[in-house]
Amino acid sequence: MIIIMAVANDSSTSTNWIGWGALILAFLGVIEFWFAVIWRRYFRKGEIEFYVNPRIEISYNNFGPTLALRGTFRAIRKDVFIERINLKVISKEDNSEHSFEWLFFRPNVIFLSKTHRSDLELELASGFIVTTNNPKVMNVFFGDSSTQKKIEKVLKPAYDRFIELLKEKQKDSSHVIYIDKKDTEMEAMEILEKYEKDQTQVDAWSKLGRINYWKEGSYKILLEIHAKEPDRVLPFKYEFELPKENAETLELNTLKIVSLPTMEIGVKEPTWWYVFPEIV
16 A cells, blocks of 8 residues: 555656646747847847949039949848948049948939930938848939039139129120020020130139049949948948049030039030949
């Protein structure tokens, strides 16, 4: 009888241990689940991969020196919010450094109609999110704002001089002078001719040529993607060569910039020259 009771007690103890073991395992499972949730939410960092199109776009226009990048952003492990993107261009010839800010997003489409101006369909650049299951294709337009201000300062005397020429001619005319109006077309052409020969315009053209730093040579690009939660900067580095013929093409835009005041009499906005070097 005593032996039977001992066996019964051992069986009860074993059952209790099994029950406690199952409870402990369940508790550990809950802890593991919430630990994984907290880790993914607060500690695990998302990363960004940027697959850039090797052919970039460079110009010199009313926004100053500009650069456009096309490519795809891909989030790894976790969704990432991109607050802003900055870009620096460093000349390998003289180590001069120029900072660019993102200005616009442009559509990733090709317009077959020559009458459709794709550059008018711009979206102001602002922060966006890249999810792990939805890579984002972007066409980002960057401009050198500090150099743009220099251009505006140089262009102001030329603009003021053009307005003076226009007012002088307007005194002798009872019509509003406009390039597309037949009765004032000759007067408009006369103003344009005077402006092209005016010393103020010539001085502005010369200064704008010196401001343009897109010269023949080698350049480095440092792309800085500013991400949030946690705050960090994701750097990407590239290099490109600007051949002599590309630099000479961009110099032609200097005349187009100095012609901007003539839009006051209906002269159409100039069509800018662009070049497309490849990055490595």
